[in-house]
Amino acid sequence: MDRFNSARSLVSALAPTRPVTCLRPAAAARASSYFVRNFPGEILYAVKTNPTPEILDAVYDAGVRRFDVASITEIEQITRRFPGARVSYMHPVKSRDAIGHAYFQYGVRDFALDSEAELEKILSATGNADDLNLLIRLAVPNFHAELDLSSKFGIEPLAGADLLFKSRSLARRLGVCFHVGSQCMSPSAYGTAIHMVRDLIVSSGVTLDIIDVGGGFPSAYPNMAPPPLNVYLGEIASALKTLPVSDVCEVWAEPGRALVAEAASTLVRVDLRRGSFLYINDGTYGSLFDAGVPGFIFPARAIRPKGSVPGQLMPFSFYGPTCDGLDFMKGPFMLPDDIGEGDYIEIGLTGAYGSTMRTHFNGFHSDEMAVLTDAPMLTMYRAGASTDWPSANRPLQQNAGKTS
Ligand SMILES: Cc1ncc(COP(=O)(O)O)c(C=O)c1O
Structure with missing residues (x-):
């Protein structure tokens, strides 16, 4: 399986046209x-x-x-x-x-x-x-x-x-x-x-x-x-x-x-933007079931192939690729306000109940996978220490939202 040091390196090398499960x-x-x-x-x-x-x-x-x-x-x-x-x-x-x-x-x-x-x-x-x-x-x-x-x-x-x-x-x-x-x-x-x-x-x-x-x-x-x-x-x-x-x-x-949960993220591509709605190439019938009716809000970060300067963050909702209205992920997912077609989004923390829930509905199914060696976008665990735990007052490590 291909290994990359980040989702950005993966996008630079492969420019994937289908969603990719990024394993950590x-x-x-x-x-x-x-x-x-x-x-x-x-x-x-x-x-x-x-x-x-x-x-x-x-x-x-x-x-x-x-x-x-x-x-x-x-x-x-x-x-x-x-x-x-x-x-x-x-x-x-x-x-x-x-x-x-x-x-x-x-x-x-x-x-x-x-x-x-x-x-x-x-x-x-x-x-x-x-x-x-x-x-x-x-x-x-x-x-x-x-x-x-x-x-x-x-x-x-x-x-x-x-x-x-x-x-x-x-x-x-x-x-x-x-x-x-x-x-x-x-x-x-x-x-x-x-x-x-x-x-x-x-x-x-x-x-x-x-x-x-x-x-x-x-x-x-x-x-x-x-x-x-x-x-x-x-x-x-x-x-x-x-x-x-x-x-x-x-x-x-x-x-x-x-x-x-921290052991995978899902790399998707934007197919269309309509206001604050992004139509992406994976959804609730794919690896993002929990972002649908269960309403999980996953961390998200934009990856712009052209490397444009990131805009201000604003809240977005997602539509998945199938024709079912239930293929909707309300979010909010915080992403740059100028995001659009052709940009990629890394959706983090999808290691639990993510790719295992994928269906073939509407002919959309991707089993593309890669291994990433960087840190998960959010963590309950700190590297290295023998008691790897944030104390009650310590903020969780947050890498979400930023453009990579
Ligand atoms: C019997 C049983 N054990 C363990 C689990 C794992 O639960 P969790 O992912 O919340 O730790 C489940 C989840 O559905 C379950 O049904």
């Missing part, structure tokens, strides 16, 4: 290494967030040996790429054939569930296996998250106590997992969820072998500056101390976004 594997390695060093338990990378091989390798090389998978395709990819890695099937709803395939063909033993019907499926599809690690997904508040994941999955505490009780004698190891919602802006959400687990242990009278705090750890975006990640980890560590569990109880986390 070093950023994935830095974030993964932080979690491996500082999280008080096991890190399972949520593969769905970005399954690009270069990113997976960076996460693995940083010491992550466990993976949260949602499908047989992800299981195949991980077991082929990293023989010996442990995969955990954390999707709470799976087909019978997928469960059987995972258990018998790939040796998967960790399964999440949030209903009795799923428990029955797991047992019958594995031939009533006696070596299962079962994790009951608890519904927890997602108030502090940008993306709510609580309506679709998770069992309410009352029913959860029953399911936990039933599962105890069927599981080799039994755990509870939850998801506080993606891009969780308040560390207290983890404390609240762990206290719900404590109440569940008390009401069910069941002992737990695993507590899985899920994903949800945030990244920095232009309109969102979350507290430093060490505050999240501190909240988790102190809430865990209140649980009535033994010393051998395992703690797991399934971060996605926090490990890889």
Whole structure:
């Protein structure tokens, strides 16, 4: 894969006519290494967030040996790429054939569930296996998250106590997992969820072998500056101390976004300008899904092939290339006021839920990729230090908006 020291060098060398996913594997390695060093338990990378091989390798090389998978395709990819890695099937709803395939063909033993019907499926599809690690997904508040994941999955505490009780004698190891919602802006959400687990242990009278705090750890975006990640980890560590569990109880986390959001940007070209609307060659059916209805505001910087003097910054919205009106990204994205057709824009922080969401809708699809060696446009992480964290008062590093 081609390597460049910046998106500007890439544009100078290639003048790409299609969108380019610009990978920064070093950023994935830095974030993964932080979690491996500082999280008080096991890190399972949520593969769905970005399954690009270069990113997976960076996460693995940083010491992550466990993976949260949602499908047989992800299981195949991980077991082929990293023989010996442990995969955990954390999707709470799976087909019978997928469960059987995972258990018998790939040796998967960790399964999440949030209903009795799923428990029955797991047992019958594995031939009533006696070596299962079962994790009951608890519904927890997602108030502090940008993306709510609580309506679709998770069992309410009352029913959860029953399911936990039933599962105890069927599981080799039994755990509870939850998801506080993606891009969780308040560390207290983890404390609240762990206290719900404590109440569940008390009401069910069941002992737990695993507590899985899920994903949800945030990244920095232009309109969102979350507290430093060490505050999240501190909240988790102190809430865990209140649980009535033994010393051998395992703690797991399934971060996605926090490990890889900084590890890619998307390079697009402007096809047309209409006032404060830019028609660009990638959109919500491509790598920019989260800029659509979820309304994420990504950092953006202009790259002018002709190197013209940058104008003042002003807010823009984007339209993607397809003919669907939903292919719209409101922003605002701050860019020079004289930007126009033929200029490029580097849209940063698209490493999480970016290129993995691309479709072929309207015939627009680009799998062009390159590796960039410069810094991400925003970061939660500072290079080099062993505790790489901005303190609560330290502003996040901002490189966005400027013309490169
Ligand atoms: C079961 C599960 N674990 C982990 C994640 C990763 O979450 P995040 O990217 O918010 O860290 C997700 C995201 O959808 C998920 O569904």
